[in-house]
Amino acid sequence: MATVAASKEAATGTQSVERALAVLSSFSQERPQLRISEIVEMTGLGQSTVSRLVGAMLGLGFISVDERSGLYTAGPQVVTLAAVALNQSPAHQAGRQVAQSLACELGLGVNLAERRGTRLFYLAHFEGSEAPRSATMIGQGGPLHATGLGKALLSDLPDAGLRELLGPGPLPAYTVNTITDVASLSAELTTVRTRGYAVENEELALRRACVAAPIRDRSGSVVAALSISGPMSAIRLPERAESLAMRAIERADQISSDLGFIASRS
Numbered sequence: 001m002a003t004v005a006a007s008k009e010a011a012t013g014t015q016s017v018e019r020a021l022a023v024l025s026s027f028s029q030e031r032p033q034l035r036i037s038e039i040v041e042m043t044g045l046g047q048s049t050v051s052r053l054v055g056a057m058l059g060l061g062f063i064s065v066d067e068r069s070g071l072y073t074a075g076p077q078v079v080t081l082a083a084v085a086l087n088q089s090p091a092h093q094a095g096r097q098v099a100q101s102l103a104c105e106l107g108l109g110v111n112l113a114e115r116r117g118t119r120l121f122y123l124a125h126f127e128g129s130e131a132p133r134s135a136t137m138i139g140q141g142g143p144l145h146a147t148g149l150g151k152a153l154l155s156d157l158p159d160a161g162l163r164e165l166l167g168p169g170p171l172p173a174y175t176v177n178t179i180t181d182v183a184s185l186s187a188e189l190t191t192v193r194t195r196g197y198a199v200e201n202e203e204l205a206l207r208r209a210c211v212a213a214p215i216r217d218r219s220g221s222v223v224a225a226l227s228i229s230g231p232m233s234a235i236r237l238p239e240r241a242e243s244l245a246m247r248a249i250e251r252a253d254q255i256s257s258d259l260g261f262i263a264s265r266s
Contacts, residue, residue, distance in 0.1 A: 019045055023053050024062060024074065029140060033071040082139055089114070091215060091224035092123040094258040098251050099226060103128045106247070108230040109210075111137065114223060115153040118165060120144055123224065131230035145171045145185050146178045148200035148212035152225035154185075155192045155214050162186055177203045197245040200229075201237060209237045211245045213252035218260030226252045 026034055026042045034042075040050050054072060057063040061077035086092055095112045103110040103126035112124040125137040144150030145166065154162060162182065169182040179185045192198045200210045210229030214222040228244050229235065235244070253263070 019043070019049065020053050020057065023050060023057070024078070027074045033066070033069075033073045035071060039072070086123065086138070089123055090217070090259055091255065095215065095224065095226065095255040096124045098255055099124050100126045102126075102228070102247065102251050106228060106244075107131070108228050108235060108244075109133070111149060111210075111227045111229060112215075113142075113149045113153065113225055113227070115144065115150075116141065118144065120147060120150045120153055120225075128230065130234035143172065143174070143204065145180075146174050146200070146204045147227075148198040148210040148229070149225045149227045151185075151189060151192050151198035151200070152212040152214040152227070153222060155189050155198065156222045157189070159186050162189070174204050175202055175206050177201060179203065195245075196249050198225075199237070199241060199245075200227075202232070207232050209235050211237075211241060211248050213245070213248040215252045215259070216256045216261040218262075220261060223259070224255070226255065 022043045022045065023039055026039050031038075036047065036050055036054065039045075039054070040047050043050065045053075054063055057075070058065060061075045063072055064075040065072050091112060091114055099110040099112050107128035107130040109128055109131040110126050111122060113120045113122050115121070119141040120143075122137045122140050122142070125133075127133050142150065144154055154165075157165065162185070166182060166185075170180045171182065171185070172178070173180050179188060188198075196213060198212045200208075200212070202209060208229065209232055210227045212225050212227035215224040215226060217223045226248055228248050
């Protein structure tokens with residue numbers, strides 16, 4: 001009987017954790033502030049359950065509330081845990097200062113990212129004077145096929161691995177310039193491998209572009225990527241692509257070296 005009771009208690013505890021995480025996962029870049037009724041609608045949980053969970057997470061700092069509007073948002077404890085997780089990334093540790101210095105030198109945006117499944121994940125983001133942003137990109141995801149970072153991260157995948165990861169297509173289009181065909185993406189990745197860097201030319205968003213280079217660890221595998229990005233008016237891609245790419249490759253190689261990669265092994 002004790003074993004049955006323990007199993008029921010464990011199942012109840014697991015369910016509570018899943019429900020709490022569902023509540024936290026309701027908050028997103030698109031919907032950073034929510035009412036209780038909206039959380040209920042998004043999670044499918046009962047209002048009393050949501051109210052109880054929100055109250056508990058308010059006390060623990062995982063959720064905050066604006067007393068004037070009554071809107072809830074992710075709390076400071078989420079940021080604390082995110083920093084703990086982020087600081088465990090070897091690519092973040094090796095590349096953060098490098099990326100920050102490059103952004104200051106160029107006045108453009110510099111990003112570090114790694115691949116998480118079928119999407120890229122931003123590890124670091126620094127704005128330059130010519131490429132300001134009103135919000136951080138750290139912790140956000142993005143499509144692999146429509147970004148310079150994503151192409152750099154995919155660059156060491158063989159065709160079979162690429163198709164297994166992304167499927168047969170078509171891939172989502174974000175602008176008229178987005179590559180949506182897997183065969184065309186594969187051809188683009190061959191070019192990336194040959195020249196050592198990837199280009200994003202208004203493929204994710206109009207009037208924005210970037211160049212990106214892969215970062216490797218001691219095994220020679222691509223584990224992250226660094227990009228230089230900004231609005232077309234600042235990055236001036238047609239005339240500066242090669243010079244910016246050389247800067248990206250140089251800094252990506254520096255980070256790779258810090259991660260133990262020796263170029264002669266490749």
